[in-house]
Structure formats: C-alpha cells, structure tokens
Amino acid sequence: NAGVTQTPKFQVLKTGQSMTLQCAQDMNHNSMYWYRQDPGMGLRLIYYSASEGTTDKGEVPNGYNVSRLNKREFSLRLESAAPSQTSVYFCASTMSGVNTGELFFGEGSRLTVL
Amino acid sequence: GENVEQHPSTLSVQEGDSAVIKCTYSDSASNYFPWYKQELGKRPQLIIDIRSNVGEKKDQRIAVTLNKTAKHFSLHITETQPEDSAVYFCAASTSNYGQNFVFGPGTRLSVLP
Numbered sequence: 001n002a003g004v005t006q007t008p009k010f011q012v013l014k015t016g017q018s019m020t021l022q023c024a025q026d027m028n029h030n031s032m033y034w035y036r037q038d039p040g041m042g043l044r045l046i047y048y049s050a051s052e053g054t055t056d057k058g059e060v061p062n063g064y065n066v067s068r069l070n071k072r073e074f075s076l077r078l079e080s081a082a083p084s085q086t087s088v089y090f091c092a093s094t095m096s097g098v099n100t101g102e103l104f105f106g107e108g109s110r111l112t113v114l
Numbered sequence: 115g116e117n118v119e120q121h122p123s124t125l126s127v128q129e130g131d132s133a134v135i136k137c138t139y140s141d142s143a144s145n146y147f148p149w150y151k152q153e154l155g156k157r158p159q160l161i162i163d164i165r166s167n168v169g170e171k172k173d174q175r176i177a178v179t180l181n182k183t184a185k186h187f188s189l190h191i192t193e194t195q196p197e198d199s200a201v202y203f204c205a206a207s208t209s210n211y212g213q214n215f216v217f218g219p220g221t222r223l224s225v226l227p
Contacts, residue, residue, distance in 0.1 A: 033215070040123075042203060042219040043158070058214065090157065092215075103148065103205075103215055105157040 002026055006091045006106035013081045013113045021076040021109050023091030031096040032074035033058075033103070034066060036087040043090065049074055050096065081113045116141040118206050120218030127194050128226050135221045137204035138186040144206040147180060147187045148215075152201045161202075162189070194225045 006023045013019055025032065030051045035043040035058075045058030049068040063085060065077045074093075078085055091106040117140040127133050139147075145166035150158035164171045164178045164187065171178050175194075180187040191198055204218040 035217075040219060042120075043217040045214060045216070048214060059216075102160045102163070103150075105159070107157050 004091055004093055004104050004106040006089075006109055008109060009107065010110050011112070013078075013111065015082060015113060017081050018077065018079050019081065019111075020078075021089055021091070021111075022073070023075065023106060024073045025091075025093040025104070026072065027093065027095075027104065028071070029093035029095050029104075030071070031094050032068065033092040033094075034064075034074070034076045035090045035092065036060065037090060037108075038087050046076065046089075078111075081111075083113045085111065086113045087111060116144055116206055116214070116216040118204060118216050118218040120204055120221055122221060123219065124222045124224070126224045126226060129194060129196060131194055133191045133194055133198070133223055133225075135189045135202055135204070135223070136186060137188070137206075137218050138184075139206040139216075140185065141206065141208075142182075142185065143208050146207045147178070148205050148207070149178060149189050150203045150205065150217075152203065152220075154200075158203060191223075194223075196225050196227055199223060199225045 033048040034046040047066040148163035152158040177190040
C-alpha cells in the first residue's frame, strides 16, 4: 500500500516550458487535491476533484490545468511555467462524504522555474 | 469562502512546557477540523482532528478544543519534547461530498532543550 505517490520529486524548468506533475493513490479515495506550499503561506489549494470526471478550481488556479484521468490518478499541468510558480507542490487524497476522513499527502514535488 | 487564521506564526517553548496554537474560521458550515504536523522536508501528516459535534478530543500529550459559537479551535501540546519541533497547520472543512480543506498559514514550533 504505497498511499499517495507523486512524480517527479524535483524539477527545474525555464520560463515558458511546460510540464505535468503526476499523482496516483491506491487507497480507493474519491477526492483528490493539488496544493502548493510557499514559505509563510501555508498550503493553498490549486484544484481539486471530488470524484472521477469532475474538477473544480481552488484558491490559486491561474496558470494550471488538471486532469482526473481515473479514480486513482490526478495530474497537474503547467502550460507555460513562470518564476512565480516556483514552489513545493503536494497532491493529496481523501474519502469525502458524510464522515470525511484524513487527508493523505504525497511526498511533494519541488519545482524551480528559472 | 472559508478563511482560516492561525496564531502565533512562531512559538518557542522550553522542553517540558506546554504549547498552544489557536485557529479561527469564518464559515459556520465547516464541521471538520484537522491538525497537521510537517517536519522539515517532509509531507504534512495528521496528528489529531475534531468534528463539530465534539468540544474536546485528547490523544496522549495532544488535545484539541473547539468552540463552535466563537468559531475557533486550538491545539494543546503538553510536556513538549524536541521531536515536537515542526510546523503545525490547522484546517477547516465540511464533511460534505467533494469538500474543500482550507489551511491556516502554519505555526513554527521550536522546543528548546
């Protein structure tokens, strides 16, 4: 049981390049999330997916796109990277519903945009 | 939408002392309040949570209290140890389908030997 797995762990991009962060969970969770973490800013929600086939914007969606490929996988794409997107990105998942449970996080992906 | 504030932003205590971190939330519909601990370079991990039908919950040295009327909840750590040094995040959420977790900005706790 690997939990939440995200790749890559580290990435350096040049301004204007594109990339996709991959996330997969093996806990049969229905809801998945992408957060970014910047110093002093806590965890800010980029996009989330309540269930397979649905996605919704979070607090800071500009410059990002997401795909909920199936129940297990939720990817985050940067089409044209900017230095302001330098951050640590965390994917998370949970079983949401009447008794929402723990939000499980991946190990994080550290992205630097030059 | 929901807004979560957290204080203090940094906290230093002597080993063995208690530490208290406070959070306030704005959305009265929020009914699930987890606390996460994040060690340097690691992922956030749940340490305790509380639901709105409960006023207090305790797990060994860690306790959380909730005041729904005032919309605030607090994390209490007793007999602090050096391994408690980390960043702590509070969050608020609803238990509805597809809920959004909103996090506070975090508190950096340092336990001094």
